[in-house]
Amino acid sequence: MADETSTPSAPPSRPEGSGPGSSGPGGRPPGARPSGPGGGGRKFFRRKKVCKFCVEKIDAIHYRDVRLLQQFVAERGKIVPRRLTGVCTTHQRGLARAIKQARNIALLPFAARY
């Protein structure tokens, strides 16, 4: 195990060659290589994000629907990015438009005060 080729990145890349060796650097962060072999497998399981509008079949995203829009607005009034909410591109576009319209008519804040 103690040869020059076993760089820190080598154990995860090798499937099973270094059985006892892989137990040594087992304390690597789980997020670093989620599909790494051996070790303890995946440390945590991230649920697959799905588009709320596709799943619940909400066709029209309306600017009057404050309750719905508020779920996609951060505390300070920002539109939450797609990568965090899992909304699909098409619906994110409609959502952004609806939020902006709602802001215009004072249903949603441009920037929330503290």
Add this chain to the structure above:
Amino acid sequence: MQRTYEVMFIVRPDILDEDLDKLIAGLEANITQGGGSIKSLEKLGRRKLAYTVKKFNDGNYVLLTILADGSLVGEIERRLRVSEPVIKFISVRMDEEEKRVAKIKAIRATRKKLSAQPAAPAPAAVEPAAATEAASA
């Protein structure tokens, strides 16, 4: 070209009910005279504003769904801008969106039919298997 528009406006909160009705009646008259028609009128009542508008923290929301020309909507917007009790307004064209939603609904309906159709032949396909099962039993 007549299109569907939604005009939402906020009236200052200290207005009297009669004055509000008068204002809305005036707008209605404008729309009908201009060749448009009103589909629905909804008073959403008093609501807290998300931010201060003209030193007001709440306002009376009114929603108007109309069928009108673009030029008529421009005229209505001008009137809203001029009228003193109206503190904020927005007009949104809805017909495109309605068309899109109708299309999606139609597609969904046809899909349901398709899913219903294979269900009918499916028992027929199952039946022979059931028959053989019955024969073997």
